[in-house]
Amino acid sequence: MAFGQLLGEGGFAQVFEVTRHPLSLFRIEAKENKYVHGKIKLFSCPRFAVKVVRQELLHHQDRFRKAADDLVNEARILSMLDHPNIIKLRALSSHSVRPLASENRYDEFFLVTDRLRETLATRIDRWKNERTLTQSLLTTQKLSYALQLAQALQYLHSRNILMRDVKPDNIGFINDHTLQLFDFGLSRQLSTLKENCKEGGYQITICGTLRYLPKEVLVDGRHTLKFDVYSFAMVFWEMLTHEKPFHYMTPAVHRILVCERGERPPLGKYGFPQHIRNLLNLAWADRVEDRLSINQVCDQLHWILQTKVGASTKGGDAASQPLASRDCNKKSSKFSLINANQSYEEGLEVSLHGAVTPALTISY
Secondary structure: OEEEEEEEEOOOEEEEEEEEOOHHHOOOOEEOOEEOOOOOOOOOOOOEEEEEEOHHHHHOHHHHHHHHHHHHHHHHHHOOOOOOOEOOEEEEOOOOOOOOOOOOOOOOOOEEEEOOOEEHHHHHHHHHHHOOOOOOOOOHHHHHHHHHHHHHHHHHHHOOEEOOOOOHHHEEEOOOOOEEEOOOOOOEEHHHOHHHEEOOEEEOOOOEEHHHOOHHHHHHOEEOOHHHHHHHHHHHHHHHHOOOOOOOOOHHHHHHHHHHOOOOOOOHHHOOOHHHHHHHHHHOOOOHHHOOOHHHHHHHHHHHHHHOOOOOOOOOOOOOOOOOOOOOOOOOOOOOOOOOOOOOOOOEEEOOOOOEEEOOOEEO
């Protein structure tokens, strides 16, 4: 298989265009949610991308093993999934991942997926550059994309899978109208983590991009499916406003204002109707028990698309709205994250007890 241009990269992996693929090397047939070795006759999509571990990690055995484990986890998760708004796993290599580092072979364990046209991050930049002063920030197209994203998460949550890294860089477009979620290396099927189940959630390593992480994850490492709902709300706000949430904050300021004081991205200055403000306020609620489930988010978006599209973006009547607006971000006490001399700088992993250890798991 021949690699073409580099399409994207993260801390552990790179994605390349596939320019030539000998079909006899791998297959895509799934049997009982497990991929087996053999041959395939054809692919259903003419354009593909291949994901491999970064070559330079071969010189860092621990990081290579972490990257390889994430790639194997992604293959396992994707092999379970079949949804129009989730990227399709088209093939994977027949090589075992374990001996690759010792044999200096970084590219012989790989995943083949459909190639996406662009990411949501790229499209948001384009929206920002192309928008005129008379154009509304709230469009039917954006609401449709938000619903597609919510439906992808609804599908995952119905299988008890936490995506855990919802952000515009991990959302793409297979065509002009269809959004797809991708990059499942950090995802976890919570039902397999019973030994990590504590009261109120699952205790697992904190990772991801800081601005999309809810307080309960940052404060005590408590993970629930509503983690993804908070991230969804931040992404939806970013789609609407063309701005990154909390872009003006340093990690230390984010700790104080967002986690301790419950600050959220502004809504009033954009003139969004009440039903949009209600949805965002309930989806990024500070307390997990006050936050919407992804099923409720989907219901709300369906209702908005069916009854409110075309209404003025300067106001709205929320009287018939299925979910009442509540101020869910008020708290009776403050929370402390870590010591004042510690910070969530890029390149640091925050442990469940607040200690800082070398890693590359939280970025801003």
